[in-house]
Structure formats: C-alpha cells, structure tokens
Amino acid sequence: MIKNLKNCFIISLFYCLLTSSIVVGQTPSITASSSPTVVVDKDIQQLKDKIANKVSEIRKQNNKAISGFVLNIDGNTMKLDNKEGVNQVKFDDTLTKVFKVLGTTKKEIKSEDIEKNDYAIVSGVVADNIITANVVLIDENFLVESGKITEINKENFNIKVLASDKNTYSLDIETSTKQYMINIKTLLKETIGFSKLKEGDTVHFVVKKTGTEKNNEYSAYKILVIPQEYFIK
Amino acid sequence: MKKETIIAIFLGLLFGGVVAVFISLKSKDIELSKNKVIAPPKEKVLSVNLTGIEMQPLELSEPADNAIFEKDLIRFKGTAAKDSLIIIQSPIKDLIFKNTQGKFDQEFPLALGENSIKIVVYPKEKQFRPQEKSIKVYFIDSEL
Numbered sequence: 001m002i003k004n005l006k007n008c009f010i011i012s013l014f015y016c017l018l019t020s021s022i023v024v025g026q027t028p029s030i031t032a033s034s035s036p037t038v039v040v041d042k043d044i045q046q047l048k049d050k051i052a053n054k055v056s057e058i059r060k061q062n063n064k065a066i067s068g069f070v071l072n073i074d075g076n077t078m079k080l081d082n083k084e085g086v087n088q089v090k091f092d093d094t095l096t097k098v099f100k101v102l103g104t105t106k107k108e109i110k111s112e113d114i115e116k117n118d119y120a121i122v123s124g125v126v127a128d129n130i131i132t133a134n135v136v137l138i139d140e141n142f143l144v145e146s147g148k149i150t151e152i153n154k155e156n157f158n159i160k161v162l163a164s165d166k167n168t169y170s171l172d173i174e175t176s177t178k179q180y181m182i183n184i185k186t187l188l189k190e191t192i193g194f195s196k197l198k199e200g201d202t203v204h205f206v207v208k209k210t211g212t213e214k215n216n217e218y219s220a221y222k223i224l225v226i227p228q229e230y231f232i233k
Numbered sequence: 234m235k236k237e238t239i240i241a242i243f244l245g246l247l248f249g250g251v252v253a254v255f256i257s258l259k260s261k262d263i264e265l266s267k268n269k270v271i272a273p274p275k276e277k278v279l280s281v282n283l284t285g286i287e288m289q290p291l292e293l294s295e296p297a298d299n300a301i302f303e304k305d306l307i308r309f310k311g312t313a314a315k316d317s318l319i320i321i322q323s324p325i326k327d328l329i330f331k332n333t334q335g336k337f338d339q340e341f342p343l344a345l346g347e348n349s350i351k352i353v354v355y356p357k358e359k360q361f362r363p364q365e366k367s368i369k370v371y372f373i374d375s376e377l
Contacts, residue, residue, distance in 0.1 A: 063301060064299070064301075065299065065301050065347075065371040065373065067347050067369075101345055101346050104344070104345070106345060121346045121347045121371065123301060123371065123373045135373055137345070137346040137347075137373075139345075139346045139347060141347075142324045142349050143349065144322055144323060144324070144349045144350065144351040144367065145351065146320075146322075146351065146353055146365070164363070164365060180327065182329060187318070187329050187330070187331060188329075189327060189329060204320055204322050204327070204351070204353070206322065206323075206324050221324065222324070222327075224320070224322065224327050226318075226320075226355070230318075230355075231355075231359045232359070
C-alpha cells in the first residue's frame with residue numbers, strides 16, 4: 001500500500017514537473033514568437049500609411065483641373081477647346097467617372113453621353129500634356145464681367161456695356177434675369193426692374209456662354225448695378 | 234412807335250427769355266435724372282489733389298487661380314485700399330463689403346465644378362480706377 005502510494009506520488013510529481021517544464025518552456029516561446037509579429041505588423045502598417053500619404057500627396061500635386069468646350073470625343077480620348085488652346089483628355093475605364101451637373105445636384109452618366117460642344121470640367125493627373133481624367137463634369141460655362149452701361153434700348157430690353165476687358169457686350173435683359181442694384185447708403189443689394197438702369201451706371205454681370213455666340217451678344221443671367229450716384233457722392 | 238409799345242415789346246422779350254431759360258434748365262434736369270451720365274461737380278474734381286497719394290494695390294493671398302477644393306466654402310483673403318468698396322461676384326453669389334481695415338478675409342460659397350469669380354475694388358478716392366482680378370477655382374467633391 002505504502003509502496004503504491006509512493007509510486008503514485010512519484011508519478012504525479014514527475015507529471016507535475018513535466019507539465020510545468022512544458023509551460024515554462026512554452027512561455028518564452030510565446031513571447032518570442034508573438035511580440036515580433038506585432039511589431040512587424042505595426043511597421044508594415046506604418047509603411048503602408050506612409051506610402052498611401054505620399055501617393056495621395058503626389059496625386060494632389062499633379063492633380064489639375066481644366067475646362068473647355070468639347071471639340072471631339074473619340075473612344076477613350078477627348079479634346080477640349082479653351083482660351084489657352086486645346087487640351088487632350090484621356091479616359092480610364094476603371095477610374096474615370098462622368099457626371100452631368102444639374103443645378104446643385106449631379107447625375108452620373110457614361111463617357112459616351114458626352115457630346116460635341118458640351119462644356120466639360122476635367123480633374124485628373126497631367127502627364128506629357130495629357131490629362132488622365134479622374135472626374136469629368138458636364139456643366140454650363142459662365143462669364144463674369146463688369147463695365148459701364150453705354151446704351152439702353154428700352155424697346156428691346158437690351159443694354160450695351162463697355163467692359164473692363166475693352167469689349168462691348170450686348171446684354172438682353174430677360175424676365176428670368178436676376179436684376180439687383182446696390183443701395184449706396186446701406187451697401188445692400190436690392191431687386192430692381194429694367195427702368196432703373198441708366199447710362200453711365202456701373203454694372204457687374206454674369207452670362208451663360210454656349211461657345212456659339214457672335215459679337216458678344218448674350219442673354220444676361222444676372223446683373224448687379226452700382227448707380228453712378230455712388231461715385232459722385 | 235409809341236412809348237407803351239416799346240415797353241410792351243421789351244417786357245415780352247424779357248418774359249420770353251425767362252421762360253426759355255427756365256424750360257431749358259428744367260428739361261436738362263429731367264434728362265440727367267432719367268438717362269445721362271452725371272458728371273461730378275467741377276469744384277469737387279479740382280479740389281482733390283491726387284499727387285503724392287499712393288493707392289494700395291489689390292493683392293489676393295487666397296484662393297489661388299485654378300485651385301481645386303474639396304469643400305464648397307472657401308475664404309477670400311487679401312489686401313486692398315482702405316475704405317474701398319469690394320465686390321466679389323460669381324454665378325451663385327454677390328459679396329459686397331467695405332474694406333474698412335485694409336485687409337479682408339471673407340467666406341465665399343462654391344458651386345460644384347468650375348467657379349468663375351471676379352473681384353473688383355472701387356477705391357474711396359473715386360478718381361482712381363477700379364482694380365480687378367478674375368480667377369477660376371474648382372470644387373470637386375471628394376466623394377466623386
């Protein structure tokens with residue numbers, strides 16, 4: 001009996017020693033194997049973030065926006081005509097998104113929906129004078145100018161404006177034209193009618209350009225008048 | 234010719250002259266108020282001595298021409314002549330303010346896509362020519 005107990009004690013002691021040695025042996029192996037992995041993972045993540053930031057920085061630096069009327073569109077390329085000349089645009093099937101701007105909202109369209117003479121705003125990366133489009137927006141083109149009213153035609157609701165760019169603009173004042181005048185005392189703008197316009201007044205105007213206008217004749221989108229009294233007070 | 238006839242002719246001419254002058258002045262006033270350019274009074278033009286006066290030029294530090302923004306609200310920062318009238322106009326906004334401090338820093342909204350903006354400074358001394366700058370900035374939504 002005592003012998004049996006002794007054997008049992010020795011076996012259990014041996015078992016205890018064996019398991020503890022395994023645990024003792026395992027513990028360092030756990031710390032040795034998991035800790036470097038975490039460090040390496042962190043390093044990789046940091047490196048990834050750094051690369052992503054750098055790429056985004058470079059993309060931002062090279063990211064440009066151009067605009068112009070569509071001269072032609074052929075498969076994956078498009079030519080835009082603007083004041084500076086002709087710009088070539090390349091579409092990337094996987095990257096380029098095309099939208100039509102409708103006032104304050106936008107609607108995604110396909111590049112095939114772009115037509116000649118559309119006004120396109122392109123944002124993308126420029127390389128070798130070719131812009132690879134990230135985003136293409138089809139919108140309206142506006143001209144913002146100012147000058148002095150030189151002539152008023154009360155029958156045709158038309159005014160002639162000698163602008164600061166030395167051009168004379170012929171503006172049709174439509175019922176839809178937003179017409180404002182600056183109150184010279186409060187400097188607030190007030191809505192006015194055509195009859196308030198006078199030769200010699202200064203006018204700031206916005207017109208929509210379609211690219212097909214002749215002789216600087218436009219339909220006015222918005223006018224803001226500074227009455228001549230402001231300059232003689 | 235009788236004395237009375239001469240007096241009558243004289244009085245008639247005098248009255249006619251007065252009426253003619255009155256009509257002429259009145260019609261000029263009506264014409265000016267309706268249509269014509271009002272010239273500043275001569276004495277006002279002569280009294281202003283512009284020699285030695287230097288006007289601060291319009292300098293726009295923000296935004297840069299052709300800049301791309303991911304937000305639809307930007308700030309116009311710069312300097313211009315003190316007490317000048319500044320108008321910043323775009324198709325969606327007319328901003329009118331007096332530049333009381335010489336420096337300006339104004340919020341300005343952008344429309345999606347291209348924004349053609351014109352900034353004009355009308356100096357307090359009306360004899361100076363207005364200064365102006367035209368820029369284009371782009372609002373390209375980051376979600377696009």
